[in-house]
Amino acid sequence: MLLRTFSIQTLGCKVNQYESEQVAVVLRSRGMVQVRAAEADLRIVNTCSVTTEAAAKSRQISRRMLSLPVLGSNDHSPDLLKSGRSGRVIVMGCWATSNPTEAAELPGVDAILTHHDDVAGQLHRLLNEWTDNDNISHGNTCTYGGIGPGTSRLPLLDQHQQAQQRAFIKVQDGCDAHCTYCIIPQLRPNLWSKPVEDVVKEAGRLVACGHKEIILSGIFLSAYGRDTALRRRQPKDSSLPLGDLISALCTQIDGLRRVRLSSLEPGDLTDELISVMRQYPQVVPHFHLPLQCGSDRLLRRMNRQYGRDDFIRMVDRVNQAFDRPALTTDIIVGFPGETDEDFNQTLRVMDHARFIHVHAFVFSARPGTAAARWTDDFVPGPIARQRLATLTRSADSHGFSFRQQFVGKTVELLVEQPRFDGPPNHGRCERYFEVHFDPANVRPGQAVKVQIENVTMNRTTGRIVHVLD
Numbered sequence: 001m002l003l004r005t006f007s008i009q010t011l012g013c014k015v016n017q018y019e020s021e022q023v024a025v026v027l028r029s030r031g032m033v034q035v036r037a038a039e040a041d042l043r044i045v046n047t048c049s050v051t052t053e054a055a056a057k058s059r060q061i062s063r064r065m066l067s068l069p070v071l072g073s074n075d076h077s078p079d080l081l082k083s084g085r086s087g088r089v090i091v092m093g094c095w096a097t098s099n100p101t102e103a104a105e106l107p108g109v110d111a112i113l114t115h116h117d118d119v120a121g122q123l124h125r126l127l128n129e130w131t132d133n134d135n136i137s138h139g140n141t142c143t144y145g146g147i148g149p150g151t152s153r154l155p156l157l158d159q160h161q162q163a164q165q166r167a168f169i170k171v172q173d174g175c176d177a178h179c180t181y182c183i184i185p186q187l188r189p190n191l192w193s194k195p196v197e198d199v200v201k202e203a204g205r206l207v208a209c210g211h212k213e214i215i216l217s218g219i220f221l222s223a224y225g226r227d228t229a230l231r232r233r234q235p236k237d238s239s240l241p242l243g244d245l246i247s248a249l250c251t252q253i254d255g256l257r258r259v260r261l262s263s264l265e266p267g268d269l270t271d272e273l274i275s276v277m278r279q280y281p282q283v284v285p286h287f288h289l290p291l292q293c294g295s296d297r298l299l300r301r302m303n304r305q306y307g308r309d310d311f312i313r314m315v316d317r318v319n320q321a322f323d324r325p326a327l328t329t330d331i332i333v334g335f336p337g338e339t340d341e342d343f344n345q346t347l348r349v350m351d352h353a354r355f356i357h358v359h360a361f362v363f364s365a366r367p368g369t370a371a372a373r374w375t376d377d378f379v380p381g382p383i384a385r386q387r388l389a390t391l392t393r394s395a396d397s398h399g400f401s402f403r404q405q406f407v408g409k410t411v412e413l414l415v416e417q418p419r420f421d422g423p424p425n426h427g428r429c430e431r432y433f434e435v436h437f438d439p440a441n442v443r444p445g446q447a448v449k450v451q452i453e454n455v456t457m458n459r460t461t462g463r464i465v466h467v468l469d
Ligand code: SF4
Pocket: 175, 176, 177, 178, 179, 182, 183, 184, 185, 219, 220
């Protein structure tokens, strides 16, 4: 069967989204066209395994993709008719890597690609095989294990990322830090960094096709250029690979308006890195600093590489070095053994840092991790959910007071795609929050200056005072 069209369903984090874009580049290079799942000859599900819910959803969406008929397919080969559907389904990503047997047993799945596979190479091989040999029957699932360089051979992006004014570039993969709640080091154990020249080439292409903002992403971003994410094992020399990367991007790419870093931890934000970032106006004053928890006792139990005071010192340094920086974070509530006092300590760090947004989630036991075995210490669901609600209220109120200081001030927005039909009516500013304006004759991706007029708990509104380009 000639596979002409494909679809990709992506679950999980930005790294997964980026890798799905890379897979799309591979398939487009073979002349295939991306369409909705219902119309695709080849359906790919890029799965996530970070929480129990994400794993369940990955399984569910894979099943759904397997049950869809292919509309408009002209293929009527006996095998396909017998199987009751046409087209092919590949399941890849973190859940496929953590549960390859379960994924391969999904009825009718054609191939499983894990993080240990040469994903680009295997895609080409499968497509050649399926195109050359109509007689390969469905249900003959191929699983490839431990033979390739993971996703690192997937191509650089060369096209506008869909529906995004910001472009993510994965510059680093892998983690060996082994936080006790996290399955990632088992799924992506090998550390890899994209060479500076490749990042510059990729960012240049993305800027040339309309992106003005690049977000540097990785599983453990600050391990960029390092063999390990464990700070105690990193060389104590003066090299600063992430700083070199930022300098290269900011000096070599015309038209790049913003560089944003996806995540930094205490120990990453050295004076040297701060000084590099301050040199370049393209580096936005927004920092995502994943706290996870404000209790030293639990941070040790999580095997994080910092304590509460280290975290507070980092926040203070960022506040001193940058003009009203916006800080965001990740927090896990209900980690095994979390007491009211532990949680109150998290709230106290929140009050100190005044995070404007918190990506908070309830602890989810991932089989195979140390924390999943601490069942005696599991926090009851209602308590964890109540803590989650308290955290969210606290972040909302900090976000509100942060945004209030900009009333009457002018900020720069990159205009975003409108969510409904009609002209654009919002954009995101350097400090990450969204600002709404009256629908205007501007293009998504355009940079505009907006004077902030009103701030409420849920919304910031302003008036366009200048269209930049
Ligand atoms: S640093 Fe910790 S939480 Fe982050 S990917 Fe590595 S093990 Fe997981």
